[in-house]
Amino acid sequence: MKKLGIGLGVLAFGFIFVACGGDQKKTDNYGNEVNEETTVKETSTNADFPLAEQGKELFEGVGTCATCHKPDTKVVGPSLLDIAQAYKENKASIASFLNEESKPIVDPTQYTVMKANFAITKNMKPEERQALEQYIMSQAK
Numbered sequence: 001m002k003k004l005g006i007g008l009g010v011l012a013f014g015f016i017f018v019a020c021g022g023d024q025k026k027t028d029n030y031g032n033e034v035n036e037e038t039t040v041k042e043t044s045t046n047a048d049f050p051l052a053e054q055g056k057e058l059f060e061g062v063g064t065c066a067t068c069h070k071p072d073t074k075v076v077g078p079s080l081l082d083i084a085q086a087y088k089e090n091k092a093s094i095a096s097f098l099n100e101e102s103k104p105i106v107d108p109t110q111y112t113v114m115k116a117n118f119a120i121t122k123n124m125k126p127e128e129r130q131a132l133e134q135y136i137m138s139q140a141k
């Protein structure tokens with residue numbers, strides 16, 4: 001039985017070897033081999049924030065957040081960079097803030113301006129608040 005297992009293993013390995021050997025290997029400008037699968041993974045910036053794309057859509061769309069928040073300049077509201085840094089340092093959750101479960105930490109003096117938006121965010125699904133959180137947190141440096 002043990003021998004059969006090893007035999008199958010060798011067979012499987014042989015098969016994979018042959019299957020891959022047929023492909024033409026891609027190389028970069030320096031002649032290094034390029035594995036497209038791993039290359040895509042390595043350059044993907046949103047690996048830690050799978051919902052960030054959805055969050056961006058909500059942020060710029062139904063959330064109307066982009067009117068007051070820009071990526072790295074303060075307009076009416078703090079920049080996304082400032083918000084992300086503050087939440088990172090405080091290990092706080094933007095999703096809870098958007099559900100009015102936690103206090104403002106970035107600019108409490110302007111809280112009333114932001115508060116008006118809870119009418120929108122509290123009506124969102126928990127996953128959508130998570131998506132907004134991930135989009136903003138993905139802007140941290």
Ligand code: HEC
Nearest residue numbers: 063064065068076077104105106107108110111113114117
């Ligand atoms: C009318 C302008 C305006 C809109 C629209 C707006 N914000 Fe804000 N936002 C502000 C202002 C002003 C502050 C600063 C007050 C504060 O920190 O609570 C703020 C602060 C924040 C903060 C930091 C809260 C903290 O801890 O201090 C987050 C996160 C945030 N906004 C997310 C959003 C999201 C997500 C949306 C869209 C659903 C949105 N904002 C829409 C004006 C706005």
